[in-house]
Amino acid sequence: MKYEFVSGLETHIELSTITKIFCGCTTAFGSEPNTNCCPICIGLPGTLPKLNAAVVDYAIRAGLATHCTINPIAKMDRKNYVYPDLAKAYQISQFDKPLCSNGYVELDNGRRIRILRIHIEEDAGKLVHRRGDTLVDYNRGGVPLIEIVSEPDIRSVEEAVEYVEKLQLIMKYIGVSDCKMQEGSLRCDVNLSIRPFGQKEFGTRTEIKNMNSCSFMAKALQYEYERQAELLDAGETVTQETLRWNTETGETESMRGKEDAQDYRYFREPDLVTIETPAEKVEALRQTLPELPDQKKKRYVEVLGLPVDDADMLVKHRLVAEFFDEAIEGIKNPKAVSNLILGEIFRQLSTDEQKELFDIRVTAKQMNDLAKLMDGGKLRANLARQTLVKMLETGKDVSDFLSEQDLAGVDDSALEAICKQVVEQNPKAVADYLSGKEKAFQVFIGGVMKATRGKADAGKARELILSMIQ
Numbered sequence: 001m002k003y004e005f006v007s008g009l010e011t012h013i014e015l016s017t018i019t020k021i022f023c024g025c026t027t028a029f030g031s032e033p034n035t036n037c038c039p040i041c042i043g044l045p046g047t048l049p050k051l052n053a054a055v056v057d058y059a060i061r062a063g064l065a066t067h068c069t070i071n072p073i074a075k076m077d078r079k080n081y082v083y084p085d086l087a088k089a090y091q092i093s094q095f096d097k098p099l100c101s102n103g104y105v106e107l108d109n110g111r112r113i114r115i116l117r118i119h120i121e122e123d124a125g126k127l128v129h130r131r132g133d134t135l136v137d138y139n140r141g142g143v144p145l146i147e148i149v150s151e152p153d154i155r156s157v158e159e160a161v162e163y164v165e166k167l168q169l170i171m172k173y174i175g176v177s178d179c180k181m182q183e184g185s186l187r188c189d190v191n192l193s194i195r196p197f198g199q200k201e202f203g204t205r206t207e208i209k210n211m212n213s214c215s216f217m218a219k220a221l222q223y224e225y226e227r228q229a230e231l232l233d234a235g236e237t238v239t240q241e242t243l244r245w246n247t248e249t250g251e252t253e254s255m256r257g258k259e260d261a262q263d264y265r266y267f268r269e270p271d272l273v274t275i276e277t278p279a280e281k282v283e284a285l286r287q288t289l290p291e292l293p294d295q296k297k298k299r300y301v302e303v304l305g306l307p308v309d310d311a312d313m314l315v316k317h318r319l320v321a322e323f324f325d326e327a328i329e330g331i332k333n334p335k336a337v338s339n340l341i342l343g344e345i346f347r348q349l350s351t352d353e354q355k356e357l358f359d360i361r362v363t364a365k366q367m368n369d370l371a372k373l374m375d376g377g378k379l380r381a382n383l384a385r386q387t388l389v390k391m392l393e394t395g396k397d398v399s400d401f402l403s404e405q406d407l408a409g410v411d412d413s414a415l416e417a418i419c420k421q422v423v424e425q426n427p428k429a430v431a432d433y434l435s436g437k438e439k440a441f442q443v444f445i446g447g448v449m450k451a452t453r454g455k456a457d458a459g460k461a462r463e464l465i466l467s468m469i470q
C-alpha cells in the first residue's frame, strides 16, 4: 500500500421528533404515501415555516455529545435546486452559521475524527420507481435532519465504519434518532482521496452519495481506493466527481462531474428568525445527556473491573447497558452479572437485532435479586446459570426456583464432615496428589459438590481438605 487513504464523511441523521421541522405533520415512517403532508411541507405558495423548537434541542444535544461548540447565533438558509422530490425547489438548511461546530468522535485506537459542523435541515420527499413510472411520496419531506460533516481525518475503511458506528451509538444513547440505516434514518456521503505517504497536500477527491449500510460503505470505499490507486499508478489523475455505488455490479459509477457541480445560490431564509442559543440553555441541555457509551465503557473497565471486551459488548446496545446498570445496583461482584448477560442471555439473543431489541422475560429487578444471592455467596455460578435459564424461559422470580433450603448453603461443621468422608473414600487420589499430581485434587472437590448438590463453597472445601491430607 503506497497511498494513504483520506476520507471525510457527511452523515445525515433523521431526528426522531414527533412532528416535522417546520409544520405539525407527523414524522412517522411507513405510512401510506402522501398522507403525512400539509401545505407547508409540500411548499404551497403563501405558507410560512415555523421552526420546531425540539429540533434545535435535539441538534444541540447531538453537538454536545460529540464535543462541539454550540454557536450562540445560528440561522437558516435556502439551498436552491430543482428536483421532483423537493416541491418548493429549495431546501431549508444552514449554510454559513450552523448550530454546532468543531467537535470530534474518538475511535478506539485513540484517534479523533474531527467534526467540522453539525447543522439542521429538512429532508426531501422520496421518489419511487415502479414499472417505468416515477412516483413521488412527500411524507419524508420536512422530516428534520442533522448533517454531521467530518474533517478528512479518516485513514482506513475500518476507521470509516467505526466512526459511523460510534455516531450511531451516541445518537441512540441520547435518543435523538433510531439511526436505522436500512430505513434511511442514517445515510452517509463518503468522500475519498488518496495521496502518496508523506505527501502533505490532499489528492483530488470523489464523493460517493447516499450510502445506507455500513457493509456497502466499506465495499464502496475499498473499491474506490483501489480504483484511484490504479489511476495514479498508471500516471493518470483522479477526476473530481460525484459517484453512486452500484450494489449489483459492485462498482462506483459517475453521477456528475465537477463541471456540473451545482450552484445552490444559498441565501438567508427570510421567513425564519435567527436562532439564539444562550449559554444557560446549552448548560441546561447538557444536563439532559445520559452517560455516553465511551464513558460507560471506561467506568465498566476502570471502576467495575470488567475486561475491555466484555465492556464493549455490554455498551454496544443501549438497552443491554441499561439492564446491566440496573441489575448491578448494590452488587459487589458485577463481573458475575456481566458473565450471565454475555453468556446465558446473549445465547438467546444471538443476532445484533435481537440484542438491540433486548426482548427477554427477565426484568433487571429480577436479575438484581439473582445477583444478590450470588453476591452473598449463597448461590454458586453454576446453579445461578441454571436458574437464570429457567427464569428466561418462564419470566418467574428467582425465589420460584430456589427454596430457602437450597440457598442455606452448607454449614461449617457439616462441610468438614463431608470433606473428611471424601478424603477417606479416595485414598488413591490422596496418594496421587501428594506425589505431585495436582489434578487429582478435582476428585475431592467433585465429591464434595456431589454430596452437597453444588451448594458447598469450593474455596472453603479446598482449604479444609488440604489441612486434612498434608
Ligand code: ADP
Residues within 6 Å of the ligand: 006, 007, 008, 009, 010, 149, 150, 151, 152, 153, 191, 192, 193, 202, 203, 204, 205, 207
Ligand atoms: P461539499 O461536498 O458540499 O462540496 P466540502 O468541501 O465541505 O463539501 O467537503 C465535504 C466533505 O468532504 C467533508 O466531510 C470533508 O472532510 C471531505 N473532504 C474534503 N476534501 C477532501 C479530500 N481531499 N479527501 C477526502 N475527503 C475530503
Ligand code: MG
Residues within 6 Å of the ligand: 010, 189, 207
Ligand atoms: Mg458533499
Ligand code: ZN
Residues within 6 Å of the ligand: 020, 023, 024, 025, 036, 037, 038, 039, 040, 041, 042, 142
Ligand atoms: Zn406538513
